[in-house]
Amino acid sequence: MNVHDLLRAAPVMPVIVIDDAAQAVPLARALVEGGIRVLEVTLRTPAALQAIRAIAREVPDAIVGAGTIVNAHDLQQAREAGARFGVSPGATPELLALGRAGDWPYLPGVMTPSDLMAALAAGYNTLKFFPAAQAGGIPMLKALGGPFPQVTFCPTGGITPATAPDYLALPNVACVGGSWLTPAALLHARDWPAVTRLAAQAAALPRPE
Numbered sequence: 001m002n003v004h005d006l007l008r009a010a011p012v013m014p015v016i017v018i019d020d021a022a023q024a025v026p027l028a029r030a031l032v033e034g035g036i037r038v039l040e041v042t043l044r045t046p047a048a049l050q051a052i053r054a055i056a057r058e059v060p061d062a063i064v065g066a067g068t069i070v071n072a073h074d075l076q077q078a079r080e081a082g083a084r085f086g087v088s089p090g091a092t093p094e095l096l097a098l099g100r101a102g103d104w105p106y107l108p109g110v111m112t113p114s115d116l117m118a119a120l121a122a123g124y125n126t127l128k129f130f131p132a133a134q135a136g137g138i139p140m141l142k143a144l145g146g147p148f149p150q151v152t153f154c155p156t157g158g159i160t161p162a163t164a165p166d167y168l169a170l171p172n173v174a175c176v177g178g179s180w181l182t183p184a185a186l187l188h189a190r191d192w193p194a195v196t197r198l199a200a201q202a203a204a205l206p207r208p209e
Contacts, residue, residue, distance in 0.1 A: 003105040003126045006063065006085055007154050007174035009038045012164065012202035014181040015067060015156060016041045016051075023187050024051035028059040030192035031181065034199025040087055040177065042067040043074055049081045056082030065105075072098055079104060087177075089130050091115065096122035107154065111135045116148055126152045128177070133158025138166055145172045161201070168207035178202070 007013070014031060016039060018024055024047075028039060039062055041052050048066070055064040065085035066078030072094055078086050084105070088095060091108035099106030100123050109128040110116045112135075119127055129141060132155035136143070141153060155167055156177030167176050181198045 001063070001084075001105065003085065003107050004152060004174065006038050006065075006105055007107075007126065007152070009063070009175075010036050010203050011168055011175050011205040011207050012036065012181065013038050013040050013154060013156075013175055013177045014199075014202075015177045015179045016182045017044055017179070017184070018047050018051040018187070019045050020187075021047040021050040021054060023190065024054045025058045026190065026192050027182060027187065027195060028055045028062045028064065030195040031199045032059065032061045034196040034201075035203030036181065036199040037061060038063045038065070038085075040065050040067040041083075043078065044068050049077055052078065052081040052083050056084070069095070071095070075099075075106075087128055089128070091119055091122075093118075093122075096124065099124075113144065113147070116144065116151060120148070120151070125150050126174070127154070129153040129155040130177075131157030132167070132176075133163075137163075138170065141167070141170055141172060145170070164202075165205055168205055171208055173207070175207070 066083040067087040069075050069086045069088045087107045089109045107128050109130040152174045159176050159178050164176050167173050186194050
């Protein structure tokens with residue numbers, strides 16, 4: 001599965017921060033039950049790699065990836081843990097080269113036209129737009145669509161259930177990234193049915209074909 005197919009799998013890719021690896025498997029199962037299979041576990045906590053390993057091993061219906069990849073070491077560790085794709089908040093020449101070196105789907109992040117041109121020059125036309133709300137949101141994505149019609153985005157950062165439909169209505173947006181599917185309070189309470197309900201709502205969001 002390539003990056004574009006991953007992003008088209010559901011309208012929302014959950015951006016997951018896990019502090020307790022024991023939450024990983026029931027959380028992933030709850031998301032999958034709600035119709036969200038592509039999961040981004042961010043490498044922001046000591047539990048992240050263990051969580052990725054557990055999901056990869058025990059939840060075969062989930063497609064687990066690693067987010068917050070900021071250097072080559074992160075990328076290598078994510079792949080070794082069983083992550084099936086990687087996501088970065090930005091991009092460096094090293095990461096862009098590594099992401100093109102194998103058959104591992106990699107989604108680099110961009111914010112400016114210059115970022116976007118560097119990614120295009122490295123062979124990428126499917127990109128994360130981050131931080132979306134702070135970087136201009138929907139007006140910025142519309143503006144980028146003019147000179148860069150060949151680029152597809154996954155905007156992430158500051159997107160809410162209320163604003164997600166407007167992002168998804170843009171022709172150059174394949175999906176959005178959001179943390180609202182896995183709020184810390186629900187994870188702490190281990191309220192997996194509530195996570196499943198949030199996932200089902202997100203999976204039902206409309207978007208252009």
